[in-house]
Ligand SMILES: Nc1ncnc2c1ncn2[C@@H]1O[C@H](COP(=O)(O)OP(=O)(O)OP(=O)(O)O)[C@@H](O)[C@H]1O
């Protein structure tokens with residue numbers, strides 16, 4: 001660096017300001033990196049290191065106490081990711097995603113559209129609709145559990161909400177997720193709706209658009225970036241769902257609610273840890289592919305206003 | 307084709323009275339400009355015609371129809387919003403086409419019906435050609451300049467050939483040159499379409515250059531309606547006098563005195579004669595007004611100290627101080643300009659003096 005400065009200084013008539021500028025740029029870069037250090041430390045400690053460790057574990061076997069490891073190589077990845085454990089867990093996770101994302105999005109959109117109007121007292125409804133944001137997964141799951149409890153629950157006799165039946169359990173758990181995410185979806189969609197300029201809506205009224213045409217031709221395209229964001233976030237939520245499953249079904253009945261995350265959790269004994277690690281790496285890959293895929297497919301059809 | 311009539315129309319937003327007992331008749335095919343300062347209720351008046359705001363009291367007619375209770379979509383009007391309000395996700399073609407999608411239109415003198423895709427495309431192309439947008443049909447609004455967006459907004463409103471056009475400050479986002487050019491084009495468009503235009507602006511130059519009549523509004527109240535020249539030459543009150551004209555009319559407090567047939571205003575030590583005193587009474591306190599072009603520098607008259615000289619090329623403005631009030635004089639650019647600090651004597655053309663009641667601000671002559 002310093003030789004470069006000197007070389008430049010020799011070539012130019014007025015070296016002083018130049019040297020000053022270069023050193024200032026260096027200083028600015030240093031300050032910039034300094035600001036990055038805290039997040040680098042956090043990411044390093046809580047993401048990069050564990051992720052590296054996962055990959056490493058997946059290449060080994062471990063004894064029952066976790067005191068000794070033995071290299072087995074990349075073949076273990078092929079075996080586990082090609083095996084039934086992974087495909088079954090993935091299938092449950094994907095079902096979970098299919099149940100939760102579209103339904104959650106549509107319900108959130110409907111609620112937001114209903115609450116997006118200038119009415120006295122509408123804030124009360126907006127607060128109620130948004131309220132699930134403020135309750136933890138555990139609390140919300142317990143409430144849901146009580147609601148569909150066969151003995152005391154209001155919806156205890158609804159057959160497609162039966163947590164004891166392998167055919168309905170996953171859907172019942174999904175429904176609780178939909179409900180828990182509704183507050184967040186509602187708030188984000190409502191914010192999107194409120195960002196649409198009134199005059200554009202009024203122009204569409206004068207253009208003779210009825211409510212339905214206006215909704216599909218004007219409102220939805222204008223909040224499409226918001227909806228894309230929600231699709232991605234809700235999909236990630238679905239692929240990562242754990243607490244509601246643990247509270248409502250513990251993966252049962254007959255393993256019908258064992259999603260990938262739940263299987264990973266069940267594999268947390270030293271001897272099985274390498275298998276769990278490979279599943280976790282697989283889940284990471286699936287999540288990334290799903291998110292990137294959504295961005296690529298949807299972004300082409302999404303209008304980003306200016 | 308039809309006119310618009312306000313009969314005692316009032317619009318309140320809670321405590322705020324945005325439009326106050328407005329009575330105004332806008333004739334068929336007229337180019338009416340609603341002019342007034344910011345917040346005076348122009349947009350609100352326009353939105354009531356469009357049906358976007360409802361009428362608190364009074365009667366609003368479009369053509370022969372009372373429209374107080376008629377939905378916006380059932381009124382045959384088109385509006386150009388100040389922000390243009392184009393659909394950002396649609397191409398220019400789709401934007402311009404959108405008013406044609408749901409309505410029925412009379413085709414070839416037959417019964418009204420919805421247009422086919424081909425008919426719509428034909429009309430879109432016509433409207434686009436009228437406004438010089440033919441090459442931009444496949445672009446989205448985000449890829450257009452302000453002036454082009456404004457044309458798209460106009461095209462979207464002319465494409466359906468409405469009875470009444472409403473425009474809310476459509477030129478306010480354009481630069482001065484484009485604005486001047488578009489003014490001419492709008493007048494031309496009005497002539498060609500032969501439809502009622504109602505145009506809102508706070509820019510008196512736009513009003514003067516385009517309007518067949520101007521309605522001047524302040525604080526929700528109508529101050530004066532008339533042809534641009536009439537409003538300029540005979541402002542109905544002090545507000546209109548000061549609002550119309552650039553630089554604005556000079557007004558000074560004075561006493562009116564009538565001495566036989568000779569009428570004069572007494573301003574400080576100086577007496578200035580007035581040839582048409584109207585209803586002003588001897589000894590009445592008045593505000594006398596005179597436009598900058600009707601003041602001349604003379605041997606004696608109103609003493610005025612020059613504060614600044616503004617050169618505009620074809621003319622110059624002398625900003626003077628008369629008894630503590632600012633007075634502007636327009637002069638041709640001849641000879642050496644007076645220097646700041648110099649004291650001049652001003653005389654006013656007696657035929658061009660405006661007299662206003664000092665209490666009511668209403669015109670007296
Ligand atoms: N929706 C509303 N709620 C409450 N007050 C309003 C509303 N719309 C307008 N007003 C008030 O009514 C008055 C007139 O507003 P309006 O928009 O008609 O003014 P304007 O003449 O168009 O002004 P500008 O030149 O700034 O656009 C203002 O005092 C404004 O604050």
Ligand SMILES: [Mg+2]
Pocket residue numbers: 348349350474
């Ligand atoms: Mg306005």
